[in-house]
Amino acid sequence: MSEPAYTRLGVDERRRQLLELGTELFTGHSYGELSMAQIAREAGISKALLYHYFPSKRDFFVATLARAAEELRARTEPDPSKPPLEQLTGSLDGYLELIEENSASYEKLIESATTVAEVRELIDNVRELTAQRILAGITPEGTVATPPVRAAVRAWLWFMDGACLDWVRNGDFERTELRDMLLGTLFGSLAAAGGQSMLSALAEQASS
Amino acid sequence: MSEPAYTRLGVDERRRQLLELGTELFTGHSYGELSMAQIAREAGISKALLYHYFPSKRDFFVATLARAAEELRARTEPDPSKPPLEQLTGSLDGYLELIEENSASYEKLIESATTVAEVRELIDNVRELTAQRILAGITPEGTVATPPVRAAVRAWLWFMDGACLDWVRNGDFERTELRDMLLGTLFGSLAAAGGQSMLSALAEQASS
DNA sequence: CCGCTTGTTGACCGATGGTCGATAGCGTGT
């Protein structure tokens, strides 16, 4: 009778513990591979308690990703004091560094991302935000990008994920090589989409 | 008493009916949104019968896609009598035409594609096959592509899906524009990946 | 009209995401 059947924790404490465990588990297994029952068992609590803290599995998952998402935003935050081209390369470097450090989780994320609508949206949001940033830095003031240019920028973000996935999986070339290839592709794509005026603006910066 | 409890159909007939219903349902709803129970109810049969004809939900799904996959393969089959560059544009045109005709289903496919491992593999296979085709037409005989070039080609296929998705969703530019943008991006990407020798081979063809 | 083949069914299984009323840990007031 001396032994308590369970230990009672404060709300914040338990939340923190669960989130910590969640990030750990989800970096090793994809979303579909983990059941709430497993997670609860791993945490030493009942499934009901897990649901008491997070209204659904998806909520738990995205809460788990919140920290990483915040870091992503911070690392890709462009430095407004620099010219657009350098802002872009800076953000890109930040992005690639982050992936390189967490390469183990990156694959799982891309996999899960597609499975869970919420994460899909999250990634889409990041893409859209990034696309806007790029377009803003590229488009001459007062004009809007033509549809092909818009499509090119959006598609380039897919290109980026594809390239990063290959890079992470094979790891047989340098991050700087990857970065240059990404930048070169973006320029090539913009040129092919007819965004000549935007390119020339960037080219001036590059040559100076 | 006179009314039979169910109508008995021939094997082929039933299979055809189910496949037809399946393609219809799956073009309107993604894989995860449909349960086998729903499908069976929609077909007016029991779930067990559905499983009698298709060993699993995934099998049913891929069987449903088989026709489309076959058409995809046929449409992107390169014409070996033509030079590599024209083979590529030809395959690309075939691909884009197919998407344009079935734009309604294309989005659902991309969504489902990611959810279902089998379809993911199917798409990956198509990507890999296409990548090999491109590399084969580009790489000088007896040499292998460098890692960055390999990554560039793979990533370009992601670019293609991203661009097609934007195109299908907004539909505010022409298929030929899209095709040219895709080709231009591929060249730009190869250039950025250091595949100069491959590019020059293509450029010669293009100028002649 | 019967029997045999086989297309077809209802009932069932284990696991999953999710819910709810009851229980019990523990800080607090006396």
Place this chain on the structure above:
DNA sequence: ACACGCTATCGACCATCGGTCAACAAGCGG
């Protein structure tokens, strides 16, 4: 030291999922 109450926690439960199985019956050949 004891009782009280707040609420963190649990066990039991539910609908649905993909999937399985033995038994039934539709309809053809004799």
